Amino acid sequence: MSAMQRTHVRHPLVAAIAASSALAFPGLAAVAQERSLTVEEVVVTARRREESLQDVPIAVTALTGQELALRGFSDISELAQSVPSVTLEPTRATNTTLTAFIRGVGQQDPLAGFEQGVALYLDDVYLARPQGAMLDLYDVERVEVLRGPQGTLYGRNAVGGAIKYVTRRLSDEFEGRVRASYGAYDQMDFVGTVSVPVSDSFRLGGTVASFQRDGFGDNFTTGEDQYNKDILGYRLSAEFEPSERLLMRLAYDKTEDDSNPVAGWRPFPGAASGAPVLGDVFDTTAGAAVLPTTAGINGNNSVENEGWMVSVDWQLSDTLTLRSITADREDYTESVIDFDGLAVPDFDAPVVYDNEQFSQEFQLLWNTDRVNAVLGYYYLDAEASNDFDVVLGQLVPGGITAYTGGVVETEAWSVFADVTYELTERLSIAVGVRYTEDERRADIFRGNYLGTGSPFLGNDSAILLAATSDYEADQTYDDTSPRLNISYRLTEDATVYAGYSKGWKAGSFDPRGANLLSPEVEQGFDAEELHSWEAGLKATWWGGRALTNIALFYSEYQDMQIPGSIGVDGDGDGVNDSFVGTVTNAGESEISGIEVEGSFLFTENFSAQYALSLLDAEIKEWIVAGQNVADQRAIQNTPEEMAFLALNYDVPLAGGDLRLSGNWSYKGDITQFEIANEFIDQEAYSLFNASITWLSADDAWLVGLHGKNLADEEYRTAGYCFGFAATSGCPSALGLEDNTTVFFGPPRTWTATVEYRF
Template structure:
């Protein structure tokens, strides 16, 4: 029954850069600074290891961006982090505004369907977000964002193969604080954010943040007259803190986001093969008609994502060395989405989609910190349900249309115990060891059927005729794993630390709701777990009398049984035309990913500073089995540019009783392949983005006025695509040669005014 609910480049250049930076860390510049002014970079604190530490003391690859720095830079959502953080790709998932596609060091998940968990873990105040819907967070009310690269599992609630992104919101103040920030810019961008924190008593305080983000589209829908790439998001966050004494704290929080932006349809590089509709002259325009056609009448052509969550955290300091922590949370999201694969007024290949997700998690931690010992012991439980229902309407293949319906729910019941112990062997040597044991139980209830008619009964077409059921099964499988970690660090001096370590990441298998178990019974067995072994060495150095920081990490990853989902057209009646589709999940045999990552900060003068970062990656499949045939020579790892470089220049000076900050930055990314099989129509060649800003803050920090410009050279760059056409695609579906491409924002600019009440 339907369920309701190019050849690889050597790393020689990268190694050369690293050698120069290592030499710089010990260069004569250090000894020559006695005559220089006494100013230095500010210390950056992180909680990457579950305790507050100087970033330079943490022997892992982690980047921390403070809320104030993000505020001054005018960062609008977390995808902008990918411009400056090495080895990171963050994009809106195809045809969406707030569904996140995240990759770190070649590890991620392209498809947001039920049954697939992300390779990069996203945390909102230590709460793991199990699904990508609603995970593309706008940046507001944030204290800092930390990005940890490489496997994570002995310190955090959920095991992560590729890395973790921690979005940390601001603590409430024990004094009254409030602020209002308004922005207006190109494409009628109109944003408004208001925040307030109120101490009710000496021990109890409450706070709220309300945010509205609005913008006209970068392009037009030439058929409906509607918007393309517009933004219509409203969100709010409520919080409360009770701190009866310095040893006990309870934090309560609730957040809600409603995204009513228009459905995004891709640009067609080719005219319609049947309709003859020409390709739009502007890459941000479309002729998509799915939102007003009968193909999506089952959801009334609606495109909306609603997400909400609550959390309750308790910190109890039993003594000066022991802390107990509890994090209890629940999240839900509901999506109705219009996907127009053909991007035409033709009903050739349209899909109404419903995602319905919910989760509950409980985490307990015991923290023990002394002068030489630091211990984290934890227990984590996750109960999650991910459901999706969608039609694939192929309106031109039969009189009245042909529809493939998929409905499924995948449930996760998981528990794990983890621990991480750091021992200061001497004043300079430090050893960390950790491990995690996980049991993941996955259960699935899947139905797929092919109907004659435009739409299935689930989406309101009661007259649809069931031609054949292609899947109808329930299945259950439990996955077990133990993942270890070890790290050894040595402080060459008080300002230079080297480290080396090994860590293992693991992600359970699951079930593909799009698989056809009648044709392929193995679908009922699900797909296998994936495992990544990572070795890393690095250096963290502070030099030039505290005016310079250089961090370097080199890593090698052996990636086994990599989970790769996809969809292919199927010719069910043998007439030479694909009239349905089937989901595929490949546990690719093996891949290897290695690279070098560089980050730095230079305070050149008291007024002039520079930030830089770079990554140079070598990622390739060593084995990729399709059936019993190894096709690794014809496959590449997706969303993983070989090189990335970022340079930011800042100049600040006194002006009108306040401070004027002038910033310009440039980010460069190498060639990006959207899927494992190359397609020149949707893949992106190397490109760069230039941004600039001028920000004035008053001396009393009440006022901020900023002018921001993004993508000033108006670079045209692809972020995603669908390849179901007859020109260079691995599989075709529909009759209109259906290849569509999505693009990043063009040149934009805006003015921000903020006032802080204190």
């Protein structure tokens, strides 16, 4: 009898802790011998079928909605504190745009023309753009994080890994949840969910969520809050299940983010204005939102994203299932970016992002006692556009503006297959292959104007000085990616595996490139690929009371796509009066590491979870002007060390169960961009969090108090380096004020939450 088949846990909170531990760290099946404790089987769909997480021979971590609630998670970025080799940060400290890296692979810039190195899925729908991807955690059943290339099982090829956000299925009984929270900085959150069975075969559901919070700091120029939060979202869903063999799901969601623009903190005083360095890193004097520089978008800062999805699962026979996933998504962003962070219009940028995508995926799944196979077809039709002005308002009287407008269209299709065959009861082999074809079409225009803003963003009186880009181009990229995995069950509770997989991402066009100066930008930048070898162990031991999962990997990363921006001195006076985008296909990098995660159930009341990753990420080849400058470059957003430790203790209280928990997370040194800079990079740091939660015996009430960053650590999450080389060490300067700015993670906060389930 396996550990998952033993006696059911009687103590509700022990069960919750054990189950959440199992999901926080793959496949926990821990039992305490003295009470024959067990946990429910952890079921995930990492390999496109339902199976125990411990049986999945790849590096994958999953957390349930219950665990997220017990730990007081607010958004998806907090996963990075406890998941090995993962960095998730809000782009420019926004509340909705995500910068994601896994095992050294990701994408720093959210501009059109660039796809993410980490694939994000919402109910099996690939999100092509990072705007709106910083998901607040509500209406969630679980979140799965898969590390390493994913392509032979998924619609879109992912080089670094994939994050799957899985929403709750609707209940066949009337039920609902109401959660209200209040916390530091006048945080006020509300989430309400209801599921209504209209008939035996038809169910309707809906969720509405509001997340509100004052800022961590102040904007002394506009009078508004800095780092505040103002998000409203809702989700509507329906399920039709006329028989045991047919299930149809329909969902629509929409989110509106009206949070204030955030400007980074300046480590240097204004070189021209003399503006002093502020004492609080969350404060600013940024004035772009009320200056003429952003009049073209009325100083507006907002993100709207919405989408619908229809999925059909049709079980053709006992072994064969046909699945269809049809989806359409779009988002629209108007954003105020104040690069100088000052009241003067030295270096401001109004930005508009407009993205649309349609996708269709078909899967044919064949599952027998010894064979599990997936055959799939995926189609994506996407359009990403951006329009933005870079306004250098103090350079000359009236200002100079560099406008960039670009549309990049993607039409991609792929076929993929993956077969797992059990050669014996202990030995399994999985073989997969994928063929992808991506066509990119670009329409780019860039121009320099005399005036504060361009005609494209509202300034009809601007005078065109020179066009720097004006072209249309298209390229088609294709690739074949294989996967091989062998797993062997040493015992009933221990499995070893080894495998190889290839990740690939198509090339594209940089809308910021100046083709009139450098005609080669019309050719676009090249595709990148990653070859990854991985070996691992998944084991339950100490009589079923402990779990240790280990993964070792080695990757060769070729033609890594690195976007950047540099200043351009158009008139030769020694001062940069424009900028140009650059994309480097960095020749070759090597990334290797070890990842360890697991749990201990010391007693029926006391448990612990841990995680660790040690990475060696090194660029081997980076050619500049015929010279290899690899020793002067670093892989972005990839700390070499990560550690996590959580301790939980539970006791009966007031007819329910009280859980006391605390955790510590550690991140090693982080280089924000490819060139190290002490003013925007983050040295190693630790975060301490703690929670007290009470769960009623009937699971109807959950009350929690959560404290985060209890040591009030100041840590950098992003930055811009356009300051002077002599002071800030930046490779390229723009503006006259020594423009280096830094964004920070949240300070010490607390949140009290009450949830009622009916």
